[in-house]
Amino acid sequence: MVNAIFHDYFTILNFWIKTMRISVIMGLVLASALSMPAWSAQKIKELATIGGVRSNQLVGYGLVVGLDGTGDKATSSPYTSQSMINMLNQLGVQMQPGQKIDPKNAAAVVVTANLPPFAKSGQPLDITVSAIGDAKSLRGGTLLMTPLKGADGQIYAMAQGNILIGGAGASAGGSSAKVNQLNAGRIPAGATVEREVASGLNANANSVQLELLEADFTTANRVVEAINKAFGSETARALDGRVVEVRTPFDSNQRVQFLAKMENLAVTAAESTPLVILNARTGSVVMNQAVKVEPCAVAHGNLSVTVNSTPVVSQPNPLSQGQTVVGQQADINVRADGGKVINVPRGTSLNEVVRALNAVGATPQDLLSILQAMKAAGALKAELQII
Structure with missing residues (x-):
């Protein structure tokens, strides 16, 4: 009797452990699915515009x-x-x-x-x-x-x-305030x-042209594959890396229904080109997620030059009929802050790249020169664009 009770107890316990294990595995799978980047799949209307439809x-x-x-x-x-x-x-x-x-x-x-x-x-x-x-x-x-x-x-x-x-202002007595x-x-x-503009959508009733916002052969090919998979082969064909020609129904109502379905098709866009944008006027540095850094060593130091000018008055001797002369005495001070060599490890994500650049201790204005030097040394795997 006791053995039967223990047998049933261990049977229930084993079933409970297996159930919990399956629940944990399902939770991990669901968490992995939710953690996948949502930007990988985009709608066609987010990637392209229809030729002739413009403001x-x-x-x-x-x-x-x-x-x-x-x-x-x-x-x-x-x-x-x-x-x-x-x-x-x-x-x-x-x-x-x-x-x-x-x-x-x-x-x-x-x-x-x-x-x-x-x-x-x-x-x-x-x-x-x-x-x-x-x-x-x-x-x-x-x-x-x-x-x-x-x-x-x-x-x-x-x-x-x-x-x-959306503002206000007032002035009185030579003073003013403005919001x-x-x-x-x-x-x-x-x-x-008062006047309508003819749309290029009806210029060719048998087809429309999709114009990608960014020219990319990979994205254009994926758009063609998505459209042909949804509406049949030979519905779309790529003319180049930016323009995709799509065959549409002749009837205007059917064409609108076709375009409404087509622009909501999900397409995985090609990976972005690694790009770093440098604004030389403001010192702003912006980089996208695709930027990578190879191992390198960076030394950074500041050189400051301070010039102080002090007025000096030269008085003539009594009864010498001389004139008072005002001169300037310049005091020049040159100071070089000590810089140390920082070992920058390989960075394959944006967080790692930012962490490595912060370790150098440079200001955003200094990063303009550091990033250009890293690009010249082959350590920065990205395109530099100066605006």
Whole structure:
């Protein structure tokens, strides 16, 4: 009886251990799956755009009125007065020749907007209004009707409305305070589309062209394979490392459905090219995940030169009829901070590369020279791009 009880007990215990082992293994597999990088697979619409589907920039010159004495000055911005005279003449107010206008409540501005693809007549657009004269603020101003033109000189939209400024300012007694930018603002839905732009999507009803955001033969080949696997062979073919031609249905509704499915296909993009970007003006250093470092030794030290100038006055002797002479006595101090040699190990991940560079103890400005030297020595496996 006792043996039977122990047998059942060990049987249950063994079953419980096996169950826990399976649970632990499943947990590790799930954790491994969750720890995989999510950026490895991207949708086609994140990697490419459809040829002919693009936005267009619009620009126009306009006049903002209703300012509280913060507009342009007549002396430094004569074009504002001329614009006011032209505007009044168009509204039926005849100005006398040579009559002066003080534009302190008006300002000349440039209006910009983006015309999105498939925009139709009557569609509203957001616009940005920026002063081009010496106006102190556009706060509280109203933009008068302004035509917005494209690169071909044609008018595609008309803009007008009250400007929204996200700042404030005040001045008195020669002192001033300002929060944010006061010479530029936005007008939500401040323009209306007047002319449509023909889309290149319907130029060839049998096919469209996918244009990769970054030219890469590996990514282009993987996009072709994903599309052909989903819609059948010979649906897509790569023209080069950037453009992929895709056959589409002739009917417009079926073509939209086809493109909606195609742009959501998952594609594993090619690995990024190791790249280090150096900004020589600000000393900024940016590197991507693919950067690697081979073992090398780096010595870093600082050399500082300090020059102090002290005025020296030379007085002439009494009754010598000489003149007082003021000279300069320069004191030059050169100091070289001791640098030590740092052994930089092999780094195969971004964390290891950053840890190795931090061990050198250099400032971001010093890294500009160190990274260039490491690249010349063959220790930095990345492309240097100086901006």
